[in-house]
Amino acid sequence: MSDAPASSSALLSFNNVSMTFDEGTKALDNVSFSIDAGEFVTVVGPSGCGKSTLLRIASNLEASTGGTCSIDRNSIGYVFQDATLMPWRTVARNVELIAELHKLPKAERHQLAAEAIQLVGLNGFEDKYPRQLSGGMRMRASLARSLVMKPKVFLFDEPFGALDEITRERLNDELLRLFQHEGFAGLFITHSITEAVYMSTKVLVMSARPGKIIASFDVPFAYPRNHDLRYEPEFGELCGKISHALRGAHE
Amino acid sequence: MSSSNAIANPVEEVIPDKSDKFSFADYIGPVVVFMVFIGAWYLLSSVVLPEQKRFLLPTPHKVIQEGFFVWHSGERRGLHPILMSLWDSAKIALLGLGITIVIGMSLAVLMSSSRWLERATWPYLVAIQSAPVLALTPLIRALIDGTQTQRLLVVVLIAMFPIVSNTLFGLLSADKSQHELFTLQGASKWTRLVKLQFPAALPNIFVGLRISAGLAVIGAVVGDFYFRQGGVVGIGAQIDVYRNRLWGPELITAIILASTLGLVVFLFFGWVSRRAIGKWHIITRGH
Numbered sequence: 001m002s003d004a005p006a007s008s009s010a011l012l013s014f015n016n017v018s019m020t021f022d023e024g025t026k027a028l029d030n031v032s033f034s035i036d037a038g039e040f041v042t043v044v045g046p047s048g049c050g051k052s053t054l055l056r057i058a059s060n061l062e063a064s065t066g067g068t069c070s071i072d073r074n075s076i077g078y079v080f081q082d083a084t085l086m087p088w089r090t091v092a093r094n095v096e097l098i099a100e101l102h103k104l105p106k107a108e109r110h111q112l113a114a115e116a117i118q119l120v121g122l123n124g125f126e127d128k129y130p131r132q133l134s135g136g137m138r139m140r141a142s143l144a145r146s147l148v149m150k151p152k153v154f155l156f157d158e159p160f161g162a163l164d165e166i167t168r169e170r171l172n173d174e175l176l177r178l179f180q181h182e183g184f185a186g187l188f189i190t191h192s193i194t195e196a197v198y199m200s201t202k203v204l205v206m207s208a209r210p211g212k213i214i215a216s217f218d219v220p221f222a223y224p225r226n227h228d229l230r231y232e233p234e235f236g237e238l239c240g241k242i243s244h245a246l247r248g249a250h251e
Numbered sequence: 252m253s254s255s256n257a258i259a260n261p262v263e264e265v266i267p268d269k270s271d272k273f274s275f276a277d278y279i280g281p282v283v284v285f286m287v288f289i290g291a292w293y294l295l296s297s298v299v300l301p302e303q304k305r306f307l308l309p310t311p312h313k314v315i316q317e318g319f320f321v322w323h324s325g326e327r328r329g330l331h332p333i334l335m336s337l338w339d340s341a342k343i344a345l346l347g348l349g350i351t352i353v354i355g356m357s358l359a360v361l362m363s364s365s366r367w368l369e370r371a372t373w374p375y376l377v378a379i380q381s382a383p384v385l386a387l388t389p390l391i392r393a394l395i396d397g398t399q400t401q402r403l404l405v406v407v408l409i410a411m412f413p414i415v416s417n418t419l420f421g422l423l424s425a426d427k428s429q430h431e432l433f434t435l436q437g438a439s440k441w442t443r444l445v446k447l448q449f450p451a452a453l454p455n456i457f458v459g460l461r462i463s464a465g466l467a468v469i470g471a472v473v474g475d476f477y478f479r480q481g482g483v484v485g486i487g488a489q490i491d492v493y494r495n496r497l498w499g500p501e502l503i504t505a506i507i508l509a510s511t512l513g514l515v516v517f518l519f520f521g522w523v524s525r526r527a528i529g530k531w532h533i534i535t536r537g538h
Contacts (some may be wrong), residue, residue, distance in 0.1 A: 061431055078435050080428045088450045088531045101436040101446075129531040 010034035018066030029210035040186040042196040045206030077151035083138035085130040092126035116144035136167040215245040309499040318504025340485040344471035347406025355414030363422035380412035402474040409470035410463040417459025421452025457524035468513040
């Protein structure tokens with residue numbers, strides 16, 4: 001992995017990225033991989049291995065202490081662990097927020113927000129406030145907000161970790177549909193192996209601190225994927241391999 | 252479920268709004284407490300107090316007869332002069348509260364954006380909050396001309412702290428991830444203040460407003476005791492006169508009306524708060 005050159009068509013590439021925090025914790029060690037258009041890459045790894053730090057470096061929320069990361073910073077969608085909605089704004093106004101911060105004219109951002117709300121299936125809930133929504137619906141609104149600016153790269157920081165399993169699987173399907181429909185490249189962080197395999201074109205396994213990519217698995221299943229895929233033997237087999245690699249990562 | 256209609260019905264469940272319907276029990280409580288209050292008052296003024304001291308606390312019906320139902324008697328007695336001086340104090344309280352809000356919120360904004368300023372000013376705010384402002388009256392009188400200005404200053408000093416502390420707390424209450432959302436879009440400090448920190452602070456700001464509004468009324472009444480001149484005087488000055496002349500019914504009437512002013516202001520800001528943020532913020536009882 002580490003010596004693979006960043007391909008020129010990559011929308012996001014990490015080149016020997018290392019990260020040592022001020023207090024001396026080494027979070028990432030020489031991480032290199034890249035994501036092309038049409039790819040959906042998921043990173044799994046033990047808690048605290050620096051998976052989220054990857055996203056924070058890619059989005060420039062933090063600067064790496066070694067290596068480089070190349071990405072078009074003007075075209076990033078970032079989905080946080082929690083929905084991060086503004087409780088004082090209605091769904092529609094929340095979805096507009098990013099367009100508003102980019103100073104798009106009112107009519108245009110209304111239009112874009114309405115489209116994004118349609119895409120995530122929240123139509124009819126435009127005038128609700130976040131506290132009136134369930135956790136899954138809040139996450140949908142959060143997704144819609146990021147979709148408005150039609151980013152080329154989407155960074156997902158364990159977005160569905162707090163949801164119950166049924167809701168999570170439902171949102172997995174929706175996200176895949178959006179991935180196919182919108183054609184963005186995705187970098188997804190999760191604890192769940194099943195979720196990783198179900199969503200991705202490629203799964204990377206990260207070691208415990210300091211985080212290194214220790215294994216990479218291509219996921220061969222064609223899109224669109226149906227939720228019954230989770231019960232196919234090939235699916236189970238791949239999950240088993242990743243689980244095995246992950247076990248190694250904990251040591 | 253096919254993937255095409257997986258999105259058709261995404262409704263998990265919408266959490267219903269809790270309606271705040273009042274029941275009979277919500278009314279019976281206040282009525283019972285009010286009756287106990289009136290009963291205790293009668294007991295105090297006609298049984299507990301020795302006969303020669305009963306003028307200090309006239310019975311409720313005497314207060315109503317001589318305090319509320321006498322419009323004007325002599326220069327200072329009756330409901331009319333009491334209401335006039337109450338209005339005079341209310342103006343000082345409201346104007347002082349307005350000044351406090353402008354200064355207090357600006358100060359909180361500055362403090363929220365600068366850690367050293369916060370650290371440098373905080374101890375003085377706490378000191379002003381706990382200092383006996385009235386002990387400073389000779390100094391205030393020496394430094395500032397004009398009764399009105401002196402009264403306003405007392406109001407501002409007494410009402411300032413809750414506005415500053417609650418606004419500051421609110422401005423700093425936005426989540427880290429909410430801040431990061433703004434950082435990711437390259438939002439300016441001003442945008443962040445207006446679109447994130449200020450709305451996030453509104454529930455706290457309203458809590459501060461209600462406390463400060465009550466204190467502003469107290470400040471105005473207390474300031475009246477010390478800063479007065481001829482003509483219409485504040486309710487505090489009026490209370491002082493009644494106290495000195497042992498005019499019980501007028502004294503109690505003035506105290507009741509001054510408290511009512513505080514109550515009205517408190518309820519008003521509660522109403523404004525519900526109107527402004529009730530839709531998205533669950534206002535807990537007592538706030």
